[in-house]
Amino acid sequence: MKPAASSHWSGRDFPVAARELLEDSQIRSNVRHATNVIQAKRDAVTGELADWQQLRDAGEAIRAHSLAHLDFYLEQFEQGCTRAGGQVHWARDAAEANQIVLGLIQRHGVSEVLKIKTMTSEEVGLNQHLEANGIRAHETDLAELIIQLGKDKPSHFVVPALHKNRMQVREIFQREMHLPELGERPEDLASAARSYLREKFFRLKVAVSGANFLIAENGAVCIVESEGNGRMCLTLPDVLISLVGIEKVLPRFRDLEVFLQTLPRSATGERMNPYNSIWTGVREGDGPKEFHVVLLDNRRSPILADAESRQTLQCIRCAACLNACPVYHQTGGHAYESVYAGPIGAILTPQLHSMEEGRSLPYASSLCGACYEVCPVKINIPEVLIHLRGKIVEEEQKTLAGQLGMWNLGMAAAAMLFASASRLSLAQRLGQIVQKIFVNRDGMIEHLPFPLSGWTQTRDLKPLPKQSFRQWWAERTPPGEESIGDPDRAGQAAGRGGSDGQ
Amino acid sequence: MDSSFSARSEVLRSIRSALGQRMEADRIAAQYGALPRDYKRAGTLSQEDRLQLFLRRLEEYGAGVKRIASHGIREEIGGQLAARGCRRLVIPYDLPAAWLPLSFEFTPYGGEGKLSSSLGATELDGMDGVLTGCTVAVAETGSIVLQSGPHQGPRALTLAPDYHLCLVFADQVVETVPESFAVLDSTSCLPTTFFSGPSATADIEMTRIKGVHGPRFLDVLVVE
Ligand code: SF4
Numbered sequence: 001m002k003p004a005a006s007s008h009w010s011g012r013d014f015p016v017a018a019r020e021l022l023e024d025s026q027i028r029s030n031v032r033h034a035t036n037v038i039q040a041k042r043d044a045v046t047g048e049l050a051d052w053q054q055l056r057d058a059g060e061a062i063r064a065h066s067l068a069h070l071d072f073y074l075e076q077f078e079q080g081c082t083r084a085g086g087q088v089h090w091a092r093d094a095a096e097a098n099q100i101v102l103g104l105i106q107r108h109g110v111s112e113v114l115k116i117k118t119m120t121s122e123e124v125g126l127n128q129h130l131e132a133n134g135i136r137a138h139e140t141d142l143a144e145l146i147i148q149l150g151k152d153k154p155s156h157f158v159v160p161a162l163h164k165n166r167m168q169v170r171e172i173f174q175r176e177m178h179l180p181e182l183g184e185r186p187e188d189l190a191s192a193a194r195s196y197l198r199e200k201f202f203r204l205k206v207a208v209s210g211a212n213f214l215i216a217e218n219g220a221v222c223i224v225e226s227e228g229n230g231r232m233c234l235t236l237p238d239v240l241i242s243l244v245g246i247e248k249v250l251p252r253f254r255d256l257e258v259f260l261q262t263l264p265r266s267a268t269g270e271r272m273n274p275y276n277s278i279w280t281g282v283r284e285g286d287g288p289k290e291f292h293v294v295l296l297d298n299r300r301s302p303i304l305a306d307a308e309s310r311q312t313l314q315c316i317r318c319a320a321c322l323n324a325c326p327v328y329h330q331t332g333g334h335a336y337e338s339v340y341a342g343p344i345g346a347i348l349t350p351q352l353h354s355m356e357e358g359r360s361l362p363y364a365s366s367l368c369g370a371c372y373e374v375c376p377v378k379i380n381i382p383e384v385l386i387h388l389r390g391k392i393v394e395e396e397q398k399t400l401a402g403q404l405g406m407w408n409l410g411m412a413a414a415a416m417l418f419a420s421a422s423r424l425s426l427a428q429r430l431g432q433i434v435q436k437i438f439v440n441r442d443g444m445i446e447h448l449p450f451p452l453s454g455w456t457q458t459r460d461l462k463p464l465p466k467q468s469f470r471q472w473w474a475e476r477t478p479p480g481e482e483s484i485g486d487p488d489r490a491g492q493a494a495g496r497g498g499s500d501g502q
Numbered sequence: 503m504d505s506s507f508s509a510r511s512e513v514l515r516s517i518r519s520a521l522g523q524r525m526e527a528d529r530i531a532a533q534y535g536a537l538p539r540d541y542k543r544a545g546t547l548s549q550e551d552r553l554q555l556f557l558r559r560l561e562e563y564g565a566g567v568k569r570i571a572s573h574g575i576r577e578e579i580g581g582q583l584a585a586r587g588c589r590r591l592v593i594p595y596d597l598p599a600a601w602l603p604l605s606f607e608f609t610p611y612g613g614e615g616k617l618s619s620s621l622g623a624t625e626l627d628g629m630d631g632v633l634t635g636c637t638v639a640v641a642e643t644g645s646i647v648l649q650s651g652p653h654q655g656p657r658a659l660t661l662a663p664d665y666h667l668c669l670v671f672a673d674q675v676v677e678t679v680p681e682s683f684a685v686l687d688s689t690s691c692l693p694t695t696f697f698s699g700p701s702a703t704a705d706i707e708m709t710r711i712k713g714v715h716g717p718r719f720l721d722v723l724v725v726e
Contacts, residue, residue: 030707033707033708034707034708037708038708049542050542051540051541051542054538054539054540054541054542055541057538057540058537058538058539058540058541061537061538062537065533065534065537068521069521069524069525069530069533070517070521071514071517071518071521071524072524072525072527072530074514074517075514084691089509090509090510090513091509091513092509092512092513096509140715141705142703142705142706142714143705146705159704159705159708161705161706162705162708165706165707166706166707169706186706186707186709186711187711187713189706190703190706190711190713190714191713193714194713194714194715197715198627198715201623201715202622202623202624202627215690218690218691220690220691226701226702226703226704226705226714227701227702227703227705227714227715227716228661228701228714228715228716228717229714229715231657231661231695231715231716232661232715232716235657235658235661236623236658236661236662246513246517251534252534253683253686253687253690254680254683254684254687256683257679257680257682257683258541260679260696261541261643261679268704270698271559271642271643271644271698272640272643272644272645272696272698273698274563274697274698274699274700274701274702274716275695275696275697275698275701275716276694276695276696277657277693277694277695277696278690278693278694278695279693279694280690280691280692280693283650283656283692283693285612285656286612286650286656286657286658286693287656287657287658287693295513297513297516297517301513301516301517301520302516302520303520304517304520304521305519305520305521
């Protein structure tokens, strides 16, 4: 059954959505600027720590350990949180999470709530669900406010509005906050947001948040933020509801000593973000009187079963892999048509949909490995990408349509060619002759006829060289030395190497 | 509640069936104990270098900083408040009276009974500023940690007012983040707030600008 709301926005494939976005030069230049700035800052503040790699190792080990014993740590968290006066709820899917949050809000009879930026609530479509039930959720993070007032979608999960520049933000604020005189300096825009929200912080009684980490040993919750809107929401209202994915748990409070170093440095390139809040349950005279945690599964648990892709859930959502990704640089986040964009989105989104949606996303990568290099918890994204591509192919091969599909037939044909030296060299010689009519003035092949047109749809090809390696080798090898350059072995090796990039 | 109970058991069952057999708690603990932790867990700087690093980081964030002597706390606080043009301040109810200069108006907050007044957020917002101590501070990241401990008050106190004057004693400053966690660990259930400079955002074109919702102005006095 399809969930009521989906973290994957439409059925459009990545290449289709990306093509549209590549034509928006404003978005592209905004994205390029923002990602370049964060990346340079990130490189500087991670580079200055002599123990950066050891922090990554520890972060990876702690996250992997937490996932390996997730049921144990979640139960421990629940006990700790409950003991401290919090209430823990469990949601199997998006619809259930929405229903729980709505019910809690309705119990207090309010029609407006505060929101702290949370990708988990985007994932389940919480705002829409509340809206449909007559409850207005006010986003309080500056970027989320820009997105909400601009009726837009987030394109990055640390800086969701990075595709908007100051002029565009000014336009939205002028229109939506009725401030025709508003200036365009970032300071002006931030202070407009401050006055717009301040009254709401003091007036509204219920807030909804996500969380960066849950602490099993004492039931604590941790939120990392910049502006203080988070602190406002989790300190001033009477009721706080945190919607959190089940994977976010850490065993002990002290584990934060690792992640509060790696997360800010990776996410915004700061040594520490302006505010981190950690709290446990409720406390008399300090903060909300009622605190709820909604633990969301929404198809996370089945991911644990796959030893190779389980590491996807280690993610701490720093978005360093987005900033480092050459594909994301070009397209921005919207092309992924998903709450979770970039390299992590490419592996997480399809898995959150049991591989039924977002199937083009594992292909939205050049496998250059930049994401793995920067990941503070060492998720080997290229490895998972290849693994998921393999799964998709395997599944397709199970259907008749898949077996008769171009990719499968093409790969089968290629396998047949590469398996035999004589067939390969025959094909090469044929190709050298036939290709001549397709080579353009720049010496490249832009379009091949069906059935090969699929291959040239997204790339130009260099023509086959006048002489293949094997032809060249045969000419230069002195007689009697065939054993060194056994053409059959060379051919097979080349065949394997050549199919790697599929 | 029926459906919530079954959601709980279903989620846990689904996790368990994905993970396979569950380990005994003590084996999980042993496995946890063996996780690699080869990162820096203790500082190496001298006290002087550590303080200088701390002050430099705070300045980079746009905070005002000053080193003061312990016998001059009251005068220095007075000077700082006067320079900021603050007159009406809110303080944690347990702040030592010896710190408080005359000719300013201090309203105690938090605690029980007659010591405290109960100000709402709007009243706090109407104050010129707040004066507090802290639990621990981290030089490497320019962070100060409040844990609702002595001289710190509840969280709203240091959130709603627009100006925060914070006293940090030199021996509260550690070099690294892990050292700060060693201090915080025994009281980890208290509400804990790390703040690093005044509130800020970089959401518009990645320009860090000061002052969104938290206090927009921060001064730190380091007492030696
Ligand atoms: S996959 Fe790694 S780099 Fe990407 S967001 Fe997650 S933690 Fe950060």
